[in-house]
Amino acid sequence: MSNHPNKRAKVVIIGAGFGGISAAKALAKAPVDITMIDRRNYHLFQPLLYQVATADLSPADVAWPIRSIFSRQQNVRVVLGEVLDIDTDAKEVVLEEGRFEYDHVIVASGAHHSYFGRDEWEKHAPGLKRVIDATEIRKNVLMAFERAEVSDDPVEQARQMTFVVVGGGPTGVEMAGAIAELAHHALARDFRHINSRSARIILIEAGPRLLSAFPEKLSNKAKASLEKLGVEVMLDTMVQDITADGVQLDGAFIPSACKVWGAGVAVKNVGRWLNVDTDRSGRIAVGGDMSVPGLPEVFVIGDAAKVAWKEDADVPGIAPAAKQGGKYVAKRIVAALRGKPAPKPFAYKHAGNLATIGRNSAVIDFGKVQLSGFLAWWIWGVAHIYFLIGVRQPIIVAFSWFWSYVTYSKGARLITGLRPLFEEPQEEKPSEV
Amino acid sequence: MSNHPNKRAKVVIIGAGFGGISAAKALAKAPVDITMIDRRNYHLFQPLLYQVATADLSPADVAWPIRSIFSRQQNVRVVLGEVLDIDTDAKEVVLEEGRFEYDHVIVASGAHHSYFGRDEWEKHAPGLKRVIDATEIRKNVLMAFERAEVSDDPVEQARQMTFVVVGGGPTGVEMAGAIAELAHHALARDFRHINSRSARIILIEAGPRLLSAFPEKLSNKAKASLEKLGVEVMLDTMVQDITADGVQLDGAFIPSACKVWGAGVAVKNVGRWLNVDTDRSGRIAVGGDMSVPGLPEVFVIGDAAKVAWKEDADVPGIAPAAKQGGKYVAKRIVAALRGKPAPKPFAYKHAGNLATIGRNSAVIDFGKVQLSGFLAWWIWGVAHIYFLIGVRQPIIVAFSWFWSYVTYSKGARLITGLRPLFEEPQEEKPSEV
Numbered sequence: 001m002s003n004h005p006n007k008r009a010k011v012v013i014i015g016a017g018f019g020g021i022s023a024a025k026a027l028a029k030a031p032v033d034i035t036m037i038d039r040r041n042y043h044l045f046q047p048l049l050y051q052v053a054t055a056d057l058s059p060a061d062v063a064w065p066i067r068s069i070f071s072r073q074q075n076v077r078v079v080l081g082e083v084l085d086i087d088t089d090a091k092e093v094v095l096e097e098g099r100f101e102y103d104h105v106i107v108a109s110g111a112h113h114s115y116f117g118r119d120e121w122e123k124h125a126p127g128l129k130r131v132i133d134a135t136e137i138r139k140n141v142l143m144a145f146e147r148a149e150v151s152d153d154p155v156e157q158a159r160q161m162t163f164v165v166v167g168g169g170p171t172g173v174e175m176a177g178a179i180a181e182l183a184h185h186a187l188a189r190d191f192r193h194i195n196s197r198s199a200r201i202i203l204i205e206a207g208p209r210l211l212s213a214f215p216e217k218l219s220n221k222a223k224a225s226l227e228k229l230g231v232e233v234m235l236d237t238m239v240q241d242i243t244a245d246g247v248q249l250d251g252a253f254i255p256s257a258c259k260v261w262g263a264g265v266a267v268k269n270v271g272r273w274l275n276v277d278t279d280r281s282g283r284i285a286v287g288g289d290m291s292v293p294g295l296p297e298v299f300v301i302g303d304a305a306k307v308a309w310k311e312d313a314d315v316p317g318i319a320p321a322a323k324q325g326g327k328y329v330a331k332r333i334v335a336a337l338r339g340k341p342a343p344k345p346f347a348y349k350h351a352g353n354l355a356t357i358g359r360n361s362a363v364i365d366f367g368k369v370q371l372s373g374f375l376a377w378w379i380w381g382v383a384h385i386y387f388l389i390g391v392r393q394p395i396i397v398a399f400s401w402f403w404s405y406v407t408y409s410k411g412a413r414l415i416t417g418l419r420p421l422f423e424e425p426q427e428e429k430p431s432e433v
Numbered sequence: 434m435s436n437h438p439n440k441r442a443k444v445v446i447i448g449a450g451f452g453g454i455s456a457a458k459a460l461a462k463a464p465v466d467i468t469m470i471d472r473r474n475y476h477l478f479q480p481l482l483y484q485v486a487t488a489d490l491s492p493a494d495v496a497w498p499i500r501s502i503f504s505r506q507q508n509v510r511v512v513l514g515e516v517l518d519i520d521t522d523a524k525e526v527v528l529e530e531g532r533f534e535y536d537h538v539i540v541a542s543g544a545h546h547s548y549f550g551r552d553e554w555e556k557h558a559p560g561l562k563r564v565i566d567a568t569e570i571r572k573n574v575l576m577a578f579e580r581a582e583v584s585d586d587p588v589e590q591a592r593q594m595t596f597v598v599v600g601g602g603p604t605g606v607e608m609a610g611a612i613a614e615l616a617h618h619a620l621a622r623d624f625r626h627i628n629s630r631s632a633r634i635i636l637i638e639a640g641p642r643l644l645s646a647f648p649e650k651l652s653n654k655a656k657a658s659l660e661k662l663g664v665e666v667m668l669d670t671m672v673q674d675i676t677a678d679g680v681q682l683d684g685a686f687i688p689s690a691c692k693v694w695g696a697g698v699a700v701k702n703v704g705r706w707l708n709v710d711t712d713r714s715g716r717i718a719v720g721g722d723m724s725v726p727g728l729p730e731v732f733v734i735g736d737a738a739k740v741a742w743k744e745d746a747d748v749p750g751i752a753p754a755a756k757q758g759g760k761y762v763a764k765r766i767v768a769a770l771r772g773k774p775a776p777k778p779f780a781y782k783h784a785g786n787l788a789t790i791g792r793n794s795a796v797i798d799f800g801k802v803q804l805s806g807f808l809a810w811w812i813w814g815v816a817h818i819y820f821l822i823g824v825r826q827p828i829i830v831a832f833s834w835f836w837s838y839v840t841y842s843k844g845a846r847l848i849t850g851l852r853p854l855f856e857e858p859q860e861e862k863p864s865e866v
Contacts, residue, residue, distance in 0.1 A: 078625075079582075
């Protein structure tokens with residue numbers, strides 16, 4: 001047990017996102033043996049994933065092998081595997097590969113996109129959570145132009161060149177802006193039969209404004225910036241159905257070959273693992289110490305946790321919040337191991353909200369200070385390059401950005417998704433691993 | 434017709450490899466309309482593809498969108514599609530997307546890996562011709578270590594950590610050297626249960642020496658360099674069978690989870706398209722003008738062409754030969770259009786052979802001058818960065834190289850292949866395109 005002096009405590013961390021990584025780093029010098037479990041071998045810098053989808057960056061620019069993050073931290077063992085269950089009586093995390101004992105377990109498994117019970121929409125409108133989502137969306141966007149170029153049917157060409165983004169949050173706003181620029185600038189000289197500039201990019205939001213987490217003033221600026229980029233913004237608009245052919249609204253139907261989902265996220269599995277209740281989006285309500293009521297050795301942080309913040313809001317599901325949660329839980333565990341008094345309850349410090357709209361504009365809400373436009377875009381860029389430290393060579397990412405900024409070129413404009421349309425049949429076979 | 438003064442000649446180029454691209458570039462100022470047909474949307478810098486397989490480079494570092502190569506060359510139309518047939522009577526190239534008329538057609542469709550009639554081996558030992566091959570091999574190599582790390586069975590661990598490369602040509606030599614360095618350096622600190630340095634890398638060659646295109650002295654140097662890297666080189670060794678479990682030789686069986694094929698290449702489809710005979714490896718014997726006997730408006734260049742060079746050898750299937758063929762055919766077409774006398778028959782100029790062995794050694798054969806070791810490696814590196822111009826930002830590729838050279842890190846060490854082992858089921862569904 002953790003309070004036994006002669007034995008190092010066992011800490012299992014589920015998920016190598018911002019929360020899990022920061023918890024493990026904060027435990028580097030603690031007398032613990034850490035098992036970091038993730039379903040993938042890389043830590044993903046989510047805030048830039050949309051740029052992989054729009055061919056500004058390569059997957060390796062925004063993802064970093066988990067093992068290399070901890071190659072010098074000897075008290076971390078990385079296990080690539082899928083969590084099946086958590087046995088809170090035996091205090092073991094259950095994988096196909098085996099059972100992993102814990103004295104403390106930190107659940108930082110994050111959130112996935114959610115289709116509000118309409119999972120059949122996913123194959124028509126992929127969300128943007130994993131590298132494979134991004135390369136899939138990239139392929140869909142680029143193939144739409146390719147198919148329009150070889151089509152002689154103006155109706156089909158129009159359908160191929162109509163892009164619908166569902167959801168007016170940061171991801172939807174960023175995707176819509178980036179697709180508009182791809183169509184209006186990067187691809188402008190590429191085609192002979194079609195004019196990529198005539199592509200329609202439609203952003204659909206169910207609520208009355210974009211970026212609802214931002215002040216209304218910035219929401220309006222974001223809308224204006226998107227419209228300047230040629231994006232059609234539809235507010236107060238509910239999506240009724242999404243099919244291969246297009247998007248059904250109340251009344252109107254939008255023929256569209258390429259749809260992107262940025263509307264909802266939900267937490268998967270955690271409630272089932274822990275056998276506790278969750279809120280509508282699958283989050284676990286935790287106490288001020290970030291532990292699950294009745295399970296003091298089980299902590300939930302990041303997107304998977306429901307933590308009160310202000311009277312009218314929970315802690316948001318953003319990277320800084322996950323990092324703060326990870327550091328806090330590490331501090332609690334260390335205090336317990338050292339027999340020190342427990343730290344004060346978790347208090348989230350909100351730095352601000354950022355969202356970028358294409359290559360020249362962004363909105364930033366630092367509470368008192370609110371910025372928009374070109375200056376905000378540069379602050380956004382510098383901030384993200386700064387946070388990229390720890391992810392792949394920031395200087396190279398910076399170069400890639402600078403290069404595509406000055407040349408409008410899309411170096412990563414490769415169609416190498418799940419099923420490259422023109423690859424050979426043998427690639428349809430499952431790989432051997 | 435091409436000799437009609439009032440009409441621009443139609444040139445169809447099949448394949449955007451080194452040969453097809455150089456032909457199209459050489460026709461930039463000619464009074465022709467070019468249709469460039471490829472099954473993929475990118476030109477691939479094949480000589481560095483093995484570095485994508487071994488996680489030194491990202492796909493976007495070695496592949497470049499065809500459309501962006503020709504975005505400023507107005508007489509080129511790019512068509513993404515699969516050639517089904519060539520109608521030499523109607524002078525049309527037949528695609529699912531439609532038929533494309535030609536006055537001259539240049540077949541530059543290259544070669545694919547060949548399993549000498551044992552195609553069932555491919556799923557166990559993928560070859561290295563396409564980006565998707567490289568990411569697949571990368572996944573197989575990295576997953577082998579992951580599976581060894583979570584296994585408690587020493588026999589299975591040994592099988593996972595035994596890598597077999599079949600074929601002692603440049604690709605096999607480069608792959609074996611790069612896998613050895615991945616295991617012995619880049620991954621050395623990553624695992625806690627296994628010691629990646631104890632991995633076995635076995636290179637199997639059926640002939641009496643490696644790099645048979647090189648002088649024997651350099652073959653021996655290459656073997657010595659590989660052995661210094663910890664690669665076990667087996668010469669005069671025939672592979673009898675390749676299964677999921679391992680590789681069967683005469684007598685001995687090598688248990689191995691991860692196999693790579695670098696043994697043979699062959700040309701596909703061209704003989705069928707043109708309804709002409711081919712040699713054993715599917716190549717078309719062309720005349721001194723690079724045209725197909727009896728079909729003066731049909732040219733075959735690059736790997737798909739069988740062209741006499743020296744009394745004892747054909748023109749080799751390497752990038753410089755394909756480029757020279759493309760330029761030559763372009764010159765012939767321009768001469769015909771301008772009513773000028775036809776140029777002299779194609780004469781291949783052989784610059785030399787290069788092969789690299791890991792991060793510190795290479796062999797170079799310039800005929801009179803022969804180099805090996807560290808100096809040769811730097812010449813190889815500089816030459817390739819130089820030839821990368823036209824592919825993605827050479828400076829960034831150079832940076833990536835320099836970075837992984839000094840840090841031994843593998844930034845691109847991502848498992849995002851065809852079927853990421855731990856991704857969710859919906860990714861098994863075909864994508865919507």
